[in-house]
Amino acid sequence: QVDLVESGGGLVQPGGSLRLSCSASGRWISLLGTDWYRQAPENHRKLVAGITDGGRTNYADSVKGRFTISQDDSKHTVYLQMNNLQPEDTAVYFCQARTSEGAYWGQGIQVTVSS
Secondary structure, three states, rough: OEEEEEEOOOEOOOOEEEEEEEEEEEEEEEEEEEEEEEEEEOOOOEEEEEOOOOOOEEOOOOOOOOEEEEEEEEEEEEEEEEEEOOHHEEEEEEEEEEOOOEEEEEEOOEEEOOO
C-alpha cells in the first residue's frame, strides 16, 4: 500500500507560479515512476508530466517549457514546478505512483489560475 499526499496548490494570477509536491509513504518493492495528471471540470483526467525512477521525464505539449517535474528520492517526493500559469491550467491535480505492486493515486489538489 502506498499513500500519496499532494500539497502546494491554490489560487494564483495568470503568469504566476506554483510548486506542487507529492509525498509518498508506505511500502513498495520497486517504484517505476510518478506522474502528474490534471482534471478540469467536465473533462477527463489528462497526463501532465511524468518521471521514471531513473529520472527520465515527459510532458504534455501544453505544458512543455512551463512545467518541470523533479524528484527527491531521499524524501520520497516528486515536485511539479509550474511557471507562467494560465487560466487553462485550472484543474484538480493528481499524482500517481506506479510501483511493481500497482498504481496508486493521491487525493488531488486544486489549482486555480484567475485574476
